[in-house]
Every structure is written in C-alpha cells, then in structure tokens.
Amino acid sequence: MTAIAPTPVETTAGSDEIAPAGRRRTGSRWWLHVVLTLGLIAMLTPFAWMILGSFKTDAEIRRHPTEFLPREPTLDNFTTLFGRLDFTTFFINSIVVAVFVTVGNIVFCSMVGYALAKLQFRGKKLLFALVLGTLMVPGVVTFVPLFVLTANLGLVNSYPGLILPFLITPLGVFLMRQFMLGLPDELIEAARIDGASEWRIFLRVIMPLCGPAIATLTILTFLASWNNFLWPLVVATTEDMYTLPVALALYSVGQNAARYGLMMAGAVVVVVPVLIVFVVLQRHFVQGIALTGIK
Amino acid sequence: MTITAWLFALPFVVLFLVFMAGPIVGSLLMSFTDMTTRDLQTPFQVNIVGIDNYVRLFQDPRFLRSLLNTFTFVIVAVPLTMVLALAVALALDKGIRRFRTVYRVGFYTPVVTSIVAIAIVWRFILQPDGLLNGFLGLFGIQGPDWLQSTTWALPSLIAMAVWRNIGTLMVIFLAALQGVPREHHEAAMVDGANAWQRFWNITLPAMRPALLFAAVITGIGFLQFFEEPFVMTRGGPLDSTLSAAMYTFQQFGFGNYAYASAASYVLFLAIVVLALIQFRLLGRKED
Numbered sequence: 001m002t003a004i005a006p007t008p009v010e011t012t013a014g015s016d017e018i019a020p021a022g023r024r025r026t027g028s029r030w031w032l033h034v035v036l037t038l039g040l041i042a043m044l045t046p047f048a049w050m051i052l053g054s055f056k057t058d059a060e061i062r063r064h065p066t067e068f069l070p071r072e073p074t075l076d077n078f079t080t081l082f083g084r085l086d087f088t089t090f091f092i093n094s095i096v097v098a099v100f101v102t103v104g105n106i107v108f109c110s111m112v113g114y115a116l117a118k119l120q121f122r123g124k125k126l127l128f129a130l131v132l133g134t135l136m137v138p139g140v141v142t143f144v145p146l147f148v149l150t151a152n153l154g155l156v157n158s159y160p161g162l163i164l165p166f167l168i169t170p171l172g173v174f175l176m177r178q179f180m181l182g183l184p185d186e187l188i189e190a191a192r193i194d195g196a197s198e199w200r201i202f203l204r205v206i207m208p209l210c211g212p213a214i215a216t217l218t219i220l221t222f223l224a225s226w227n228n229f230l231w232p233l234v235v236a237t238t239e240d241m242y243t244l245p246v247a248l249a250l251y252s253v254g255q256n257a258a259r260y261g262l263m264m265a266g267a268v269v270v271v272v273p274v275l276i277v278f279v280v281l282q283r284h285f286v287q288g289i290a291l292t293g294i295k
Numbered sequence: 296m297t298i299t300a301w302l303f304a305l306p307f308v309v310l311f312l313v314f315m316a317g318p319i320v321g322s323l324l325m326s327f328t329d330m331t332t333r334d335l336q337t338p339f340q341v342n343i344v345g346i347d348n349y350v351r352l353f354q355d356p357r358f359l360r361s362l363l364n365t366f367t368f369v370i371v372a373v374p375l376t377m378v379l380a381l382a383v384a385l386a387l388d389k390g391i392r393r394f395r396t397v398y399r400v401g402f403y404t405p406v407v408t409s410i411v412a413i414a415i416v417w418r419f420i421l422q423p424d425g426l427l428n429g430f431l432g433l434f435g436i437q438g439p440d441w442l443q444s445t446t447w448a449l450p451s452l453i454a455m456a457v458w459r460n461i462g463t464l465m466v467i468f469l470a471a472l473q474g475v476p477r478e479h480h481e482a483a484m485v486d487g488a489n490a491w492q493r494f495w496n497i498t499l500p501a502m503r504p505a506l507l508f509a510a511v512i513t514g515i516g517f518l519q520f521f522e523e524p525f526v527m528t529r530g531g532p533l534d535s536t537l538s539a540a541m542y543t544f545q546q547f548g549f550g551n552y553a554y555a556s557a558a559s560y561v562l563f564l565a566i567v568v569l570a571l572i573q574f575r576l577l578g579r580k581e582d
Contacts, residue, residue: 032386033394039383040401043458047404049426050416061419066429112307121300127308134315136512136570138519140540141563144547144556145321146314151335165314168307198299227409229522234547245411249526252415260419267412278407282400 050271053264054078061260077265087269089240090247097162097232097243098225104167105221106214112168113176114202118188128177135170139230147234157237166225172217179213180206215284219277226274244270326557332550341553348557358558360534361542365562368453368538369517369569376457376513377506380464385494387465388472399469403462410459414526417455418442421527442528445535452523452536460516464509471505472498510573518566539565 048068053061055073081087115121116128146165147156155161183206191201207214232243233250242250248266256262301308326348328341352358383402387395405413420426421441428438441451479497488496499506521540524530530537530545539562546555 029391032391036383036386036391036398040398043401043405043461045426046413046416046420047408049420050412053416053419062424064424064429065432066426108306108310112304115300115303119296119300119303121297123297124300127304130311130316134311134319136515136566137315137319138515138563138566140519140521140543141322141559142315142318144543144552144559145318145325147547148325148330148335148338148552149313149318149321152338164310167314168310170315173307198303202303223407227411229409229411230544245409248409248415249411249522252411252418252526253529263415264419267409267415270412271408274407274409275404278404279400282396282403 047271047275050264050267053261054268056261056264058258058260058262061264077261078269080262081265081269085247085251086239087244087247087266090242090244091269093159093162093236093241094226094243094245096159098222100159100163101166101225102218102221104163105169105172106217108168109172109176109217110207110210110214111202112173113180114206116173116177117180118183118185118206119198131170131173131177135174143230143234146231150235156235157241159241161235162232162241162243165231166228169221169224172221175217175220176210176213179210183209212284215281219281219284223274223277226270322556322563323560325553326560328553330553330556332552334552344553348554349561351554352557352561357534357537358539358542361537361539362561362565364449364535364537365518365520365539365565367449368456368520369514372453372456372460372517373510373513375453376460376464377509379457380461380509381468383461383465384468384472385498388469399465402465405459406462410522411526413459414455414523417451418527421451443532445532448528448532448536452520452527455523455527456517456520460513464513467505467509468502471502475501507573511570514569514573515566518562518569 052068052070054077055075056070057072057074057076060067060070060072112127112131116124116131150156150161150165153161155164187205187209188201191205196204227245228243229245229249232246236242236246239247244266248263248270251266252263327343327345329344329347330338330341334341383398387398391398422428423438423440423443427441431438439447441447475498479501480493483493483497519540520538521544524536524538524541525544528536530541539558543555543558543562546558
C-alpha cells in the first residue's frame with residue numbers, strides 16, 4: 001500500500017489560545033455564529049433525537065406533528081434491552097474485547113515503537129516500511145482469509161478470535177514511535193552508562209515519559225474496538241458472543257426492525273458512554289489526530 | 296543490539312505476520328482458487344482456477360453496479376466533505392473567538408460514535424413518517440420515502456457519510472491552518488490582496504499537504520462504506536445502495552470464499568489506485 005507517512009499536521013491543534021486575536025472584531029462576524037450554530041444543530045439533532053426517542057413509546061416517536069420531548073417518558077425500552085434481550089452480555093463482551101485490545105496495543109506498540117524510535121538495528125527500515133505500508137489496509141481485504149485462519153485455529157465465536165487480530169495496529173506503532181522520537185536521547189545514554197539494560201530503560205525511563213501518547217493510544221484503540229463492526233460480525237456466530245454494534249445491527253434488520261424506541265435505546269447504550277468520555281477527554285482526541293494525522 | 300531490538304519488535308512481528316501480512320497475501324492467493332465454505336477445514340486442497348473469479352466478477356451486473364455505487368459515493372462525498380470541513384475550519388480559525396471549543400466538539404461528535412448506532416438513528420429520521428419529513432412538512436414539502444427510493448437512497452447515505460466525517464477533516468484543516476505563516480498574509484494585505492485572493496494564493500497552497508492527506512483518508516474510508524447500507528437499506532432498493540464492501544460480505548455469507556476474496560482484491564486495487572491518483576493530482580505543484 002501507499003505509505004501515508006509524513007503527517008502534515010505537527011502542530012498541536014485545539015490551541016484556542018494561539019488563535020490570531022486582537023485585530024479582529026468579533027461583533028462583525030455575527031453571521032458566522034449563525035451559520036456555525038445552524039451547522040451545530042444539524043450535527044447534534046440526531047443525537048438529541050436518539051436520546052429523547054429512547055424514552056418514548058413507538059407511537060409517540062411516530063406522532064404527527066413531530067414532538068421532541070417525550071410526553072410520558074418511559075424506561076420500558078431499556079428494561080426490554082437488558083431484560084428480555086441480552087444487552088448485558090453484549091455490553092460485557094464489548095468491554096472485555098476493548099480492554100484486551102487496548103492493553104495489547106499499549107504494550108506491543110510501545111515496545112516496537114521504542115525499537116523504531118531509539119534503537120539502531122539491521123532491518124529497521126524494512127520494519128518501519130511494513131508498518132507504514134499497512135497503515136491503511138482495509139479490513140474488507142483481509143477478513144475472508146482471516147476467517148479461514150481463525151476457523152482452523154478453532155477460534156471462531158470466541159474471545160481470542162475477536163481480540164487477537166487487533167492486538168496490534170500499525171497506527172498505534174506509528175503514534176508511539178512519533179512520540180518517542182521526541183524524547184531526548186541523553187536520558188537513554190545516561191541510563192546506559194549507568195549500566196541499565198534496554199528493557200530497564202524502556203520500562204523505567206521511556207514508558208513513564210509516554211503518558212500523553214499512551215493516553216491518546218488508549219482512547220483511540222478503545223474507541224476503535226468499541227465501534228468495530230465488520231470483524232465481530234463475521235466471527236461472532238452466536239448471540240452470546242455478539243458485541244454491542246453487532247447485536248444492534250442484527251436486531252435492527254431483524255424482527256425488531258420497526259421498534260423505533262427499542263432501537264434508539266440500543267443506540268444510546270452504544271453511543272452515550274463514548275459521548276461522555278469524548279466530552280471529558282476531548283483534548284486528547286484532538287492531540288491524537290495532531291500526532292498521527294489520522295483519527 | 297540487533298537481537299534486543301528484534302525482541303522488542305517480536306510480538307508485533309508475529310501478530311503482524313499472522314493476522315495482517317498473512318491474510319493480505321492469503322486473500323490474493325485465495326482469489327485464484329475455487330475455495331468455498333466446504334474447504335474450510337482443508338484450505339490447501341482447493342483447485343487453482345486462475346483468473347476465473349475475476350472474469351466472473353466483471354460479468355456480474357450486481358458487482359458492476361456495486362462498483363458504480365461505490366465510485367459515485369466517493370466522487371460525490373469526498374469533495375463535499377472536504378469543502379464543508381474547510382469552510383467550518385476557516386470559520387473557526389479566522390472568524391470567531393468565542394465558543395470555539397463548543398463548535399469543535401459539536402462538529403467532531405459524529406466521528407467518535409458507532410456508525411451502526413448512528414445509521415439506525417438516521418434510518419428512523421429518514422422514514423416516510425420520520426423527523427426529516429416532519430421538518431419538511433413545516434414548509435409544506437412532502438418528502439419522499441428516502442431510503443426506499445432508487446433516486447434518493449444513495450444520496451441519503453452520502454449525506455449521512457458527509458455529516459459523519461466533517462469533524463475529522465475539520466480538525467486536520469484547523470491544525471494545518473495554524474501552520475500557515477501569518478507574515479505571508481500580512482505581506483499580501485499590504486499589497487492590497489483581498490480576503491478571497493489571500494485564500495486562493497496563500498492559504499490554499501500552504502494547505503496542500505493537509506488537503507492531500509484528507510482526500511486520501513476520506514477516499515479510502517468511503518471506498519469501504521459498509522455499515523450504512525447494511526443497517527439502513529440492506530443494499531436496496533434494487534441494489535441502488537449496494538457497495539463493493541457489502542457485495543464482498545454477501546458473497547462471503549453465501550460461502551463463496553474465493554469469489555469474495557477476488558471482489559475484495561478489486562476493491563483493494565481501487566483503493567491503491569485512488570491513493571496514487573490523489574497523490575499525483577494534489578502533490579503536483581511541489582515547486
């Protein structure tokens with residue numbers, strides 16, 4: 001694949017502070033606020049509709065003329081999701097997979113990132129070329145042989161089957177390498193002179209300094225895993241192994257297709273935890289993009 | 296040193312070879328066989344059929360339709376997303392000072408959420424009796440049944456994809472805009488260039504790498520669009536929203552593994568070609 005190497009965005013985005021100020025008069029730009037606010041409404045209305053809809057009955061969602069606020073808010077949709085349907089299991093599956101995938105990425109991507117950033121060795125260029133070359137290989141290209149492999153390893157419909165293919169991501173390696181390149185070599189040399197082994201340097205000197213990169217990697221990986229769809233759809237063959245998006249998608253095209261409120265509640269269960277994390281940690285998201293140039 | 300370094304890289308290398316490089320090569324090899332679900336336990340005892348799968352693909356009107364839909368999707372959605380994201384980024388960078396974080400978080404929100412969940416919400420919004428037609432009704436417009444119309448289904452999915460991806464490009468463009476040297480703008484202003492001339496002659500050229508990057512990642516993402524038709528239209532009506540990725544998945548579902556691999560490789564090649572074209576087009580004026 002084409003290497004999408006040098007990131008065009010090295011600056012830290014999201015720095016409201018450096019914005020050109022002073023010579024502009026905000027007052028004359030009121031129309032920009034109007035346009036941006038209309039855009040914002042277009043962006044956020046579906047979310048508002050989803051959250052409000054999850055507390056409505058189907059009849060109320062379809063009512064004409066459309067009303068936004070639920071007249072008689074009900075928790076029935078959620079009790080059905082977690083009672084009659086097995087959303088507790090799907091939720092746990094999603095969490096388990098995302099946690100293992102995230103931990104795997106933190107450990108393995110940091111290790112290889114360190115080698116690529118700070119060690120000199122034969123084959124380094126080849127290794128980095130492989131990372132870059134597969135940065136954008138789409139899942140749709142690999143899922144068929146991956147399924148054959150997983151089937152022959154006896155891992156279809158199991159946690160390892162859901163987790164193993166995602167324990168490393170080229171993007172994660174790229175991110176950790178980029179960050180570690182910025183750490184001063186003197187620290188490492190000083191530790192080497194003190195007789196520390198490379199492993200010790202990695203664990204005691206480098207990793208403690210990688211906090212911001214690890215935070216970004218954690219968020220991005222957890223999120224990607226939480227929202228992942230194609231592979232879990234392929235490899236989870238019975239309901240007890242479904243992750244949330246798989247369950248939601250299959251229910252939404254199955255016999256519950258017309259149950260508006262129920263499906264909205266399902267969407268809320270998938271989306272709202274992410275929204276909360278996003279709003280709280282939004283700076284890290286933006287840093288992640290700035291660091292790698294990729295969402 | 297070399298040994299230590301490779302030990303650091305070992306877990307990555309093993310996982311990479313088994314779960315990434317292997318399947319990429321495997322997919323290509325499989326596409327020249329007649330492997331189906333029956334060969335699952337004996338993947339090495341399949342027959343070599345040469346390029347038969349590829350020949351069949353390009354004789355299948357459904358596959359050709361899926362390619363057409365996919366290219367339409369990319370050709371319309373990529374520029375649309377880029378223009379809107381650039382407009383938002385410019386407004387946020389230059390025009391306003393207050394509420395910037397609110398706008399940025401708001402526009403970025405769809406990016407972080409599950410496409411499946413969002414597609415379900417949009418499906419209900421686009422129902423004949425849904426929110427959108429209710430809104431249009433306020434102006435006396437009778438909206439169509441968006442997702443059941445061969446005319447409107449694909450544009451509806453495109454609109455949703457644009458809506459969903461503006462945030463990613465907005466952040467990339469915002470970062471790039473901050474890298475445009477302020478002195479250039481000031482010099483041009485002294486020379487009497489108006490805002491529009493400065494945008495064309497200074498801002499845009501300076502953003503070339505970011506634009507290229509944005510076009511490539513959005514194009515690659517859109518070429519694989521899958522969740523939207525899966526949840527919203529099942530590829531219908533009359534295959535009008537069937538994407539290449541969806542076609543691949545359907546063939547896999549039928550157990551036609553080799554045939555699905557061939558379809559996925561066509562898509563893969565399309566992705567590589569698209570990336571090369573975009574590098575050529577946008578990377579041209581490097582002088």
